[in-house]
Structure formats: C-alpha cells, structure tokens
Amino acid sequence: MSRALSSLLQANMRGQRWYVVQTRARSEETARFNLENQGFEVFLPRTLRTVLHARKRRTAFHALFPGYLFVRLDLERERWRSINGTIGVVQVVMGSNLPLPVPEGVVETILTYVDAEGVARLDRDLAQGQTVRVTLGPFTESIGPLMRLDPNERARVLLEIMGRAVEINLPRRALEAV
Known part of the structure; x- marks a missing residue:
C-alpha cells in the first residue's frame, strides 16, 4: 500500500485532485470502464454483499457509494468537460463554475481500506468483544x-x-x- 500512497502524494504535488462523478443508476462499472478508456484515473470503491435471490445466495461487488465514483484530475491540464459526455455518467459534481474537489484526505483514507481484491473493508477495525x-x-x-x-x-x-x-x-x- 505504501507504493499507492506515494503515487497519491506525487499526484497531489502535480496539481491533481479527486473529484466526484455522478453516474446513472447501477452504471458505476460502465462509467468506470469508459472513463479509464479515455485515460482518466478512476477510483470506484466497492464492497461485497451477499444477496438472496430465488432461494440462492450470491456474493457480488456493489459500489460503496451507489451512483458515484471518483476521478483524479488536474483542471488546468486535462479536458474534464468530456467526462459529462461519457456513457454511464450523468455529470461531474460542480461548484459554481468548476468541478468541486473532494476534501483532501477523504479518498486517500478510503484507499487505505481497500484490500488486494479491490474491496473496501470499512469494518476491518472491528474485533470480537469490542x-x-x-x-x-x-x-x-x-x-x-x-x-x-x-x-x-x-x-x-x-x-x-x-x-x-x-x-x-x-x-x-x-x-x-x-
């Protein structure tokens, strides 16, 4: 994880910040795929959920924040407006005239909870008897x-x-x- 964190620090020094992108309903994976194909760095935090359907249990990935994902951008260097026209995307979450950056440390903290399989383990701090x-x-x-x-x-x-x-x-x- 230290390599990923050093990559984050280097990106912040280059003027890149994380921004929130709203996706269409249940289209987080589609939006992630299409944004990555355009060269954007995307972070879609996921969790595992066990679902019971037709008397069968199935474990599947689900977005930690349904309908949203994160994109790292340098607004002065990258063509961020093309994100709004991407399949699966509704819009970049905006401030007044520019995308609204995620407060520093929020995405970086979530990244520390992601395991090797790409699953955000927010409950990792729980222990029996606690x-x-x-x-x-x-x-x-x-x-x-x-x-x-x-x-x-x-x-x-x-x-x-x-x-x-x-x-x-x-x-x-x-x-x-x-």
Whole structure:
C-alpha cells in the first residue's frame, strides 16, 4: 500500500485532485470502464454483499457509494468537460463554475481500506468483544459488545432492549467501533 500512497502524494504535488462523478443508476462499472478508456484515473470503491435471490445466495461487488465514483484530475491540464459526455455518467459534481474537489484526505483514507481484491473493508477495525455502535436500521445509536463476526459480512451484537439482553444479527457495515 505504501507504493499507492506515494503515487497519491506525487499526484497531489502535480496539481491533481479527486473529484466526484455522478453516474446513472447501477452504471458505476460502465462509467468506470469508459472513463479509464479515455485515460482518466478512476477510483470506484466497492464492497461485497451477499444477496438472496430465488432461494440462492450470491456474493457480488456493489459500489460503496451507489451512483458515484471518483476521478483524479488536474483542471488546468486535462479536458474534464468530456467526462459529462461519457456513457454511464450523468455529470461531474460542480461548484459554481468548476468541478468541486473532494476534501483532501477523504479518498486517500478510503484507499487505505481497500484490500488486494479491490474491496473496501470499512469494518476491518472491528474485533470480537469490542464495544460497537449500530449506525443503520431500527437499532441505530444502540451500543453493545460485539459477540461474533461471520465471514459472510454479518455480525452478532448483544443489545439491551426493553430491559433484556438480546443478541441481534446485523450487517457488519451497520456497525462502528466506539
């Protein structure tokens, strides 16, 4: 990962910044492919999700930020307006007259969570026995110990509900360390 981080630092010194591109619904991969074919450096953070369809479980890649991806640009040197005409792209997220840069360090931090397979492991800091906070669903803001982590992106948390300790199964992405 150090080679990737040094590449990022060199790019920032050349005046390049990360910008957000809005894609068409479920067209993140199409937009990524077409932008890369035009020579743009693209970062599409992905996660793995297990989906149940027609009684079959299937694990597939999904965009971490559905409908969006990141492109690194030097606005003074690159023809960034061509991005808006790319198949799969809706538009570059704009400020007043220019694309709005992502605050420095945001994309770089996400890049440190990407594993060798290209999957963003945002839950890598979770450990069994650790106190966690629920961030999604009906138990949002509940806090309790993490009882078990499953390899299929599920976690079991012990929460106090109506005066009783109850073990709840939740997606790992719905938890954060306290």
